[in-house]
Amino acid sequence: MRRYGKNPDEDDIRVRPNTKGNRPRTNIRPKHEDAAEGMVLTVDRGRLHVLIGERTIVAMKARELGRKSAVVGDRVAVVGDLSGDKDTLARIVRVEPRKSVLRRTADDDDPYERVVVANADQLAIVTALADPEPRPRMIDRCLVAAYDAGLEPLLVLTKSDLASPDKLLETYATLGVSYVVTNRDNFLTGGVDAVRERLKGRITAFVGHSGVGKTTLVNALVERQRATGIVNAVTGRGRHTTTSALALPLPGDDGWVVDTPGVRSFGLHHIDPSRVILAFPELVAGTEECPRGCSHDEPECALDAWVAAGHADPARLDSLRRLLATRERREGD
Secondary structure, three states, X not given: OOOOOOOOOOOOOOOOOOOHHHOOOOOOOOOOOOXXXXXXXXXXXXXXXXXXXXXXXXXXXXXXXXXXXXXXXXXXXXXXXXXXXXXXXXXXXXXXXXXXXXXXXXXXXXXXXXXXXXXXXEEEEEEEOOOOOOOHHHHHHHHHHXXXXXOEEEEEEEOOOOOOOHHHHHHOHHHOOEEEEOOOOXXXXXXXXXXXXXXXXXXXXXXXXXXXXXXXXXXXXXHOOOOHHHHHHHHOOOOOOOOOOEEEEOHHHOOEEEEOOOOOOOEOOOOOHHHHHHHOHHHHXXXXXXXXXXXXXXXXXXXXXXXXXXXXXXXXXXXXXXXXXOOOOOOOO
């Protein structure tokens, strides 16, 4: 009986040819230098809708990307059928480096981070002044997430015909947060234009809980340019429902709005406190004398002496500590 060792000769008929099933594996991956670049508009059950030029195509993630995922706002490289025709499917072979990532967790005990949007410049926090009542804890949490992601926050206050915005604005005055106030009377006249002016040339993610008018506002912002063509290409309907994040262009290609699903909570399990303080530049230098791992709200914190010496407004330190405390305190507390 013939035995087959590691070095069989040509007479060994059991040696298989080097067919597809036993090709040697390689770590070399194609560079896809001819791939087209696009922007992810939405993600639906593993299918990504990507805008390439003026066409919206459907793509899926290539296996070579491994566990790396693409989210709304990502710039991606795509190969394959880019016609955008029905039942065609392209492949996303590369996710370009992100300049910003807005994340949240389901709650403060959940270690799993969810990326809300990539490459945004601004976070519009939409809240009603009444019906439903404002939720300052929710606003604080969104502000912390914005500062951690390096996004500029914008407060969009709706329904000012039902309640005055003064008290709420006073709460955030020391933070220097930009804001826009709208009401039902001016919503479709000057109100939408005032919001749009703050969005020009930027990618802005909109967040807010149910009933505050977030999606209604987004529709008013984009439908003046009859943007339903893009909505149809993505969802198959003329008006979208926000079950997943969706990027839509502003009139004149002058910026993007990302409508995100309504949230009941904004978990901050993933937030690094050392990044939040970067939104308070006048306090950063004062942390040099803080003990290692300082929470900035303890007796040994050097920021108290820094403020006492006149380097910063005490109200700004109070605001920083209020925001940092949201990581330790649940929204309903």
